[in-house]
Amino acid sequence: MDNTVVHVKNVHKIYGKKSESQFHALNGVSLHIQKGEFVGIMGPSGSGKTTLLNVISTLDRPTQGTIEIAGSDLTRMDQRKLADFRSEQLGFIFQDFNLLENLSIYENIALPLSLQGVSSKKIEPLVTNVAKKLGIEQILTKHPVAVSGGQKQRAAAARALVHNPAIILADEPTGALDSKNAKGLLEAMANLHEQHGVTIMMVTHDPFTASYCQRILFIQDGQLYKEIKRNNNRHDFYKEILDVLGEFGTSHGIA
Ligand SMILES: Nc1ncnc2c1ncn2[C@@H]1O[C@H](COP(=O)(O)OP(=O)(O)O)[C@@H](O)[C@H]1O
Ligand SMILES: [Mg+2]
Numbered sequence: 350m351d352n353t354v355v356h357v358k359n360v361h362k363i364y365g366k367k368s369e370s371q372f373h374a375l376n377g378v379s380l381h382i383q384k385g386e387f388v389g390i391m392g393p394s395g396s397g398k399t400t401l402l403n404v405i406s407t408l409d410r411p412t413q414g415t416i417e418i419a420g421s422d423l424t425r426m427d428q429r430k431l432a433d434f435r436s437e438q439l440g441f442i443f444q445d446f447n448l449l450e451n452l453s454i455y456e457n458i459a460l461p462l463s464l465q466g467v468s469s470k471k472i473e474p475l476v477t478n479v480a481k482k483l484g485i486e487q488i489l490t491k492h493p494v495a496v497s498g499g500q501k502q503r504a505a506a507a508r509a510l511v512h513n514p515a516i517i518l519a520d521e522p523t524g525a526l527d528s529k530n531a532k533g534l535l536e537a538m539a540n541l542h543e544q545h546g547v548t549i550m551m552v553t554h555d556p557f558t559a560s561y562c563q564r565i566l567f568i569q570d571g572q573l574y575k576e577i578k579r580n581n582n583r584h585d586f587y588k589e590i591l592d593v594l595g596e597f598g599t600s601h602g603i604a
Contacts, residue, residue: 353417354516354548355382355405360414362400362571374400375411376571382516382550387542389562390552391590393597397571398552399520405550406439406518407431419515436465440509440517444524446501448493448508454500455480455489458507465512479507482545483537499530503537510547517541519551523558535561556594560587567593 362375374397382388390398403409407423416423419438448457462472480486483503488496509517523531539561541547553559560583567574575593579586
C-alpha cells in the first residue's frame with residue numbers, strides 16, 4: 350500500500366511578474382511525507398520555509414512543479430475545489446492560536462465540523478475524542494480568555510484534528526508559549542504522532558521544538574540542504590540539529 354500523504358515534485362516558486370524584479374523563493378524542491386510521520390522544516394530566515402508551507406497548504410500556488418496530498422493533485426484544482434480540499438483534508442495550527450474569543454473551547458474545536466454542516470449529534474463524540482487525545486476534556490466549557498496559553502494551543506491542535514485531516518500543518522506552534530507550555534504542547538503533538546498515527550508537518554526555527562520531530566528537512570536558498578532522522582534519544586537529536594544549524598553560519602539569522 351502506498352503510504353505517501355504529501356508528494357512535492359520539483360516545486361519552484363517565483364515571486365514577482367516577469368517584467369518586475371523576480372525572486373526565486375523555491376528552487377526545485379522535492380519531498381515525500383509518509384502517513385504517521387512527524388516532520389520538521391528548518392532553515393535560515395528567508396530560505397523559503399513559509400513559502401513551502403503555503404504551497405503545501407494550498408494558500409499559494411507553485412510557479413512550477415506538482416504537489417499531491419492524499420492522492421489529489423493540488424496544482425490541477427480550481428479555487429473552489431482547493432477550498433473544499435483545505436477544509437476536509439488539512440488541519441492548521443498557527444503561532445497565535447486563532448481561537449474565536451466569543452466561542453467556548455468546545456465550540457472552537459467543533460468549528461471545522463459545524464462549518465461543514467455536520468450535525469451536533471455527530472460532532473459531540475468527535476470533539477470529546479480529540480479533547481481526550483490532547484488532555485483538555487476539563488476545559489471544554491470555558492472560553493479562551495479563561496485558559497492558559499498552552500491549553501489554548503492544545504485546543505487549536507484539537508480543532509486542527511477534529512475532522513480527521515490527512516495532515517496537520519503547523520507554523521511555529523510554540524512561538525507564543527513559555528517553555529513549560531511549549532513542552533506540554535510538543536509532548537501532546539508527539540503523542541498524536543506516536544499513539545494515534547497522526548501525520549504532522551511543522552515549520553520551526555527553534556531546535557528544542559524541532560527535536561520532537563522524527564525527521565527534519567533543512568532548506569537553504571529555496572532548496573533542500575539536508576535531511577536528518579531521529580533514531581536516538583531526543584537530547585542527542587537536539588545536539589544534531591544544533592550542529593546542522595551551525596553549518597548555516599552566523600551571517601544568517603535563524604528565523
Ligand atoms: N510575496 C512575496 N513577494 C516577494 N518576495 C517574497 C514574498 N514572500 C516571500 N518572499 C521572499 O522569498 C524568500 C523566502 O521567504 P519565506 O518563505 O518567507 O522564508 P522563511 O519563511 O524561510 O523565512 C525571502 O527572500 C522573501 O523575502
Ligand atoms: Mg517564515
